[in-house]
Amino acid sequence: AQSVTQPDIHITVSEGASLELRCNYSYGATPYLFWYVQSPGQGLQLLLKYFSGDTLVQGIKGFEAEFKRSQSSFNLRKPSVHWSDAAEYFCAVGLNEKLTFGTGTRLTIIP
Amino acid sequence: ETGVTQSPTHLIKTRGQQVTLRCSSQSGHNTVSWYQQALGQGPQFIFQYYREEENGRGNFPPRFSGLQFPNYSSELNVNALELDDSALYLCASSSGQGRDTQYFGPGTRLTVL
Numbered sequence: 363a364q365s366v367t368q369p370d371i372h373i374t375v376s377e378g379a380s381l382e383l384r385c386n387y388s389y390g391a392t393p394y395l396f397w398y399v400q401s402p403g404q405g406l407q408l409l410l411k412y413f414s415g416d417t418l419v420q421g422i423k424g425f426e427a428e429f430k431r432s433q434s435s436f437n438l439r440k441p442s443v444h445w446s447d448a449a450e451y452f453c454a455v456g457l458n459e460k461l462t463f464g465t466g467t468r469l470t471i472i473p
Numbered sequence: 474e475t476g477v478t479q480s481p482t483h484l485i486k487t488r489g490q491q492v493t494l495r496c497s498s499q500s501g502h503n504t505v506s507w508y509q510q511a512l513g514q515g516p517q518f519i520f521q522y523y524r525e526e527e528n529g530r531g532n533f534p535p536r537f538s539g540l541q542f543p544n545y546s547s548e549l550n551v552n553a554l555e556l557d558d559s560a561l562y563l564c565a566s567s568s569g570q571g572r573d574t575q576y577f578g579p580g581t582r583l584t585v586l
Contacts (some may be wrong), residue, residue, distance in 0.1 A: 366515075385571070391529040393568065394566070404579055405479075405563055405580045406516070409578060419494075452516070454515075459504075459506070459516065459523075459528050460518040460531065461506075461508075461575060464515055465513075465514060
């Protein structure tokens with residue numbers, strides 16, 4: 363069965379600093395991978411997705427992620443964070459009809 | 474284009490009661506998936522409906538059931554509510570099966586007392 367690990371429960375960064383959120387997956391075939399963002403009490407908004415092809419994918423709000431098959435990773439990056447990026451971030455792997463999510467990383471931005 | 478909508482936004486029930494949550498899929502989508510998100514956790518897959526048929530189910534007991542209607546809207550029903558059913562219930566719609574992107578609604582917050 364597939365699984366997703368987000369090793370960082372909570373990350374704090376300064377506004378304007380760079381960001382990297384880690385995601386590792388366990389899956390027996392080529393996965394399709396997603397990053398979603400969730401503001402408090404809200405649903406999930408898709409940031410970006412990887413199905414195949416170029417391993418560096420661009421998303422909304424200036425986010426990007428890189429698929430590394432050798433490391434089973436799909437880390438999310440942003441070169442310069444804004445206060446509005448404070449939220450919960452979820453990595454997910456897709457198999458047929460369902461998504462399997464990690465436990466999330468809460469991002470706090472300090473001035 | 475109308476996004477995924479869910480109703481109600483919040484509701485409070487007592488243990489042993491039954492509840493029905495509703496979801497309207499995004500225009501052009503024929504697949505609806507339901508997820509349960511407990512506080513501080515990632516969403517857990519409950520089941521998916523594709524063209525009115527159940528198309529996959531997660532590790533949830535039979536008291537969690539669903540329906541999909543000809544207009545592709547969907548209901549999630551939970552019988553004999555337990556305290557642990559308190560969670561945010563998320564609905565997601567997509568345009569088919571397999572490698573499709575799921576778009577999520579705002580969720581329904583269920584509290585069981």
